Amino acid sequence: MINIGIIGAGRIGKVHLESISYHVKNAQVKAVADPFMNEQTKAFVEGFGVKEIYTDYHEILNDAAIDAVLVCSSTDTHAQISIEAINAGKHVFCEKPVDHSTAKIKAVADALAAHPGCKFQVGFNRRFDHNFAAIRKAYDDGRIGDAHILKITSRDPEPPNPAYIKVSGGIFLDMTIHDFDMATFLTNSDVEEIYVNSAVLVDPAIGEQGDVDTAIITMKMSNGALAVIDNSRKAAYGYDQRAELFGSKGMVATSNDTLSSAVVADANGVTGEKPLFFFLERYMESFSEEMRQFVNAVETGCEVPVGIHAGLQSVKIGLAAKKSVAEHRPVKLSEID
């Protein structure tokens, strides 16, 4: 039985608490820490039988009975807490992005290099989604041949609060970072070069924060494939999450998930359901699966499915995207330190 401590009891910390309690065998949450722990959160955590509830995460790092920690705190603390946890001999699951600074991510990588037995996984949950995993499997099985064109559509149902935009690091480090990771995952390749075509079409307040809300991002992958991501902060019909990989022998594509397959035909046409509302509905099962695989890596010593390289790559791509917008030109990943 793997004992887990969760650092950060916000939305995603709670998701992991529930996943581990209900859907992960051989693991249990032993402690939860959050500097802003309130009564409501405390009651939620206790509802899962967790007895050790702290405001200071060091209590978790100092507990020898805890095998692994989940770093679910605010992004600016991910790297620091991860390094402390690694040095404290814990296995670490760190939410994405590891940090907005490549230097800080490299510091985490350095800590890991000094602790070769440490399992460190980054929270790119979409890799474990049934649809995206099916694309990668079709590719790995050789059903589409060499990868030529990857297309990812990723549109949110609602833009975030403009106040959040600033701390989020902007659309590329906050929202598109998942798509960047998907691009590398689905093509099994890194990014070489990126060009961003973007605009503020959803909400001028986003533009006032120096960010964009609509983007078409094209990339050259290291294996020669071309990739494109299209993003919008607001799709009237809900959370749009599709991908297609086209290759020398064929194409594999996925569509959105819905609550049911019911289709109503009437005088207005033939109408199916909107996509599942947002990431908690759409990707819930993937959160469980990433946790199962992390626990499995801790238990068996096998490699984690999403390591620090993915954590660093995705941020570098995001920074290159920002640079492309700022300088209005294609940017090579090698330009990002």
Add this chain to the structure above:
Amino acid sequence: MINIGIIGAGRIGKVHLESISYHVKNAQVKAVADPFMNEQTKAFVEGFGVKEIYTDYHEILNDAAIDAVLVCSSTDTHAQISIEAINAGKHVFCEKPVDHSTAKIKAVADALAAHPGCKFQVGFNRRFDHNFAAIRKAYDDGRIGDAHILKITSRDPEPPNPAYIKVSGGIFLDMTIHDFDMATFLTNSDVEEIYVNSAVLVDPAIGEQGDVDTAIITMKMSNGALAVIDNSRKAAYGYDQRAELFGSKGMVATSNDTLSSAVVADANGVTGEKPLFFFLERYMESFSEEMRQFVNAVETGCEVPVGIHAGLQSVKIGLAAKKSVAEHRPVKLSEID
């Protein structure tokens, strides 16, 4: 917290044990009884933290701390155990069919009449399936108007062992009974008359048992709608579970669920996945939902969603179907006892 005892630790008993442990709040399995309890099953049950494991189900009925029992034993014992449980003051969830004999089901109804506070639910889990529930919701919302034609396609991926055919009561009481219940649920109406067109096309051994393996069953519903079910014991592409309800204002239809939405386009065509394999894969979530609703009825005193009337109706329809085959004519439900 509702304490539950499970009587019968076969496949479906285990499903409910897992559902309650993982997916039902405010309930826990306190005891499990099975006359053929073996080491493997015992270990499985213990894995969910259940400490009271018996061979004699009376241990459960005699435990005053147990609020509700799940009757998951063999069909021929459902009625007897249900009556004993009702008389012992337990709420009862009984697997389908309640019995093959309407007299025995009525005896259960009589016991219930004598215990008006008892919650008694029958295990027609498909009512809680996301797709079928969406059809009923569209109907209840008035989107299709009056019901005119109901079509249910229900085909298994593999026929059962011929040895099982005899004890199962035949295709209509074993397999189609779920579809009969769906017909009444989706049209919100009882059946008035039935005619069966059937054949042995899958396996002659099924015919040798006096049963059929392929059938088209048409019914007149009490609300005037016409209904048709088509059954096969073997679909080469897997478990086919679809329905469509056509009415004065429109139609609602559902298709099969798949593991992913991935579609591969290549020189052979555009190929999507087969349906989920069988009922455990296809209907797993509905088993959790029926249990949540049963526990809710026990907790709040509200009505159960599937009561003894549904249990009796479905068996009467099944018996009428058998009579239609035997006598080669349409049979009214009123002819059945």
Add this chain to the structure above:
Amino acid sequence: MINIGIIGAGRIGKVHLESISYHVKNAQVKAVADPFMNEQTKAFVEGFGVKEIYTDYHEILNDAAIDAVLVCSSTDTHAQISIEAINAGKHVFCEKPVDHSTAKIKAVADALAAHPGCKFQVGFNRRFDHNFAAIRKAYDDGRIGDAHILKITSRDPEPPNPAYIKVSGGIFLDMTIHDFDMATFLTNSDVEEIYVNSAVLVDPAIGEQGDVDTAIITMKMSNGALAVIDNSRKAAYGYDQRAELFGSKGMVATSNDTLSSAVVADANGVTGEKPLFFFLERYMESFSEEMRQFVNAVETGCEVPVGIHAGLQSVKIGLAAKKSVAEHRPVKLSEID
């Protein structure tokens, strides 16, 4: 160049005139006859360059330069005109149904037996539809193995004028007759027995004419397959024309045709188009193809794709359907003279 005379310039006669003029090589319409020829129709016919326009169809039968005639007159005259045309040495394309009386159809068959060189084709155009032809091809190619279950959905967008009901011979000889022919075509088999479950749900005026407007029709086919047709005189979403053939190795199914594949996703859901409105829109191409194949049979002497056997079978099935409704029991085709 095959010279054709069209007898009957109503809706279907005009369709054939246009098809032959635009879409059939090696054939031309030389003459058109209609007892009720009016100015508007005359202008329409002349627009296609036809110069010989008559009220008496004998003018066509007496024209030695005419190779083939299309019998597009009212149903009660089909048999008589066909026999005259056969005896006049013409090849004949006769609209469906050949007649409502099997005796009269047999009289046509007798005339054909006396003229073995005569090509006689019945107007079951749906056999030439791209979707239904694809089902039959998949079956012929062995992709679904032995036929077990055939399902046909056939629903009209609007009921006919009640006044028409009487002369039409009722739903089974007017509307379902196409589906009966499809059942024999798609399974490549005759019908052995039929049972009809029917109701008046669309319009009481139809019931007052002694007809039904909603039906589920089950059949045993000679090759052992079971078949079911569901009919409604009014589908709110338009003309619903689907079929599926299920067999030992798999299933082939077709869906409705639409004007475009456009799907709009918005706050209401994901909405595609309604089916093409009615048979002229839906089956236009099949009218051309049946005519091409008829002309080809005339030209090359090869067998016609839909002969008098199909014309007789479909009416016998329709009469058996009426008998099933009247006597409320399954009826064998052998009971119909």
Add this chain to the structure above:
Amino acid sequence: MINIGIIGAGRIGKVHLESISYHVKNAQVKAVADPFMNEQTKAFVEGFGVKEIYTDYHEILNDAAIDAVLVCSSTDTHAQISIEAINAGKHVFCEKPVDHSTAKIKAVADALAAHPGCKFQVGFNRRFDHNFAAIRKAYDDGRIGDAHILKITSRDPEPPNPAYIKVSGGIFLDMTIHDFDMATFLTNSDVEEIYVNSAVLVDPAIGEQGDVDTAIITMKMSNGALAVIDNSRKAAYGYDQRAELFGSKGMVATSNDTLSSAVVADANGVTGEKPLFFFLERYMESFSEEMRQFVNAVETGCEVPVGIHAGLQSVKIGLAAKKSVAEHRPVKLSEID
């Protein structure tokens, strides 16, 4: 009746000959000219009743009875012949691209300015395709609100002969030019800026000709929308022609056309048909429709649906695309001439 002369009797000239003969009322082909007229082509043309067959197109221009000419000759002669035809008082339908040089296209525009009564239409047939027209209609009807993101997928089933690459002007002026026109049509807007991400992944011989065979092209439209086109010269599953327009209120998307809607479910999955093979199969109906609208403009004097502006724009976009590849940077349309 509009009399038409066709100049150039290659593949597309023959398509128009057949369309006009079969599907366009009030028009007839009076003459066909081709410098390389051979016996086979002559027989084909005569089969449609055309009696005036020339090698010198001036015979057509000099025929006062001819109202309109179709310029279907090789691209390098389009502008010259068009100008001669305009000056000869003919209406002109010119195949795409009008020319590879903007100067030459402007010379055509100048000729048109001097002949204000002349109807001049460019052969962007896809505007008349049922699917693409449905996207534009949904947009015009306000169903998707303001345009934010346009996506076009356009992949050929087979690359052209490498020898053809050189004379074709490269992928952007030969293949993508249709997609460029679609981008302006579907968003009802011109292009402001373009960036091309491209590669040689299909056939090195294409690269040796200085061309690419795979591309992702992003554009800023004048109305603020972002657009992306993805191209491949070879899709293993056939001709892939899809588009989707995403806006403030929703999205409209189209999928590929197939020969039938038949889907086979078997042990391998659920398999539908490949897209229609290539442009002659896929867009045949649009060729008829563009011709009907051209004839209508000639007849009624109304505006042509695709004028010289579209002809010039599409080539300018193509040239900007080539410049973007050559200079590896985003290129503004204003930089072209």
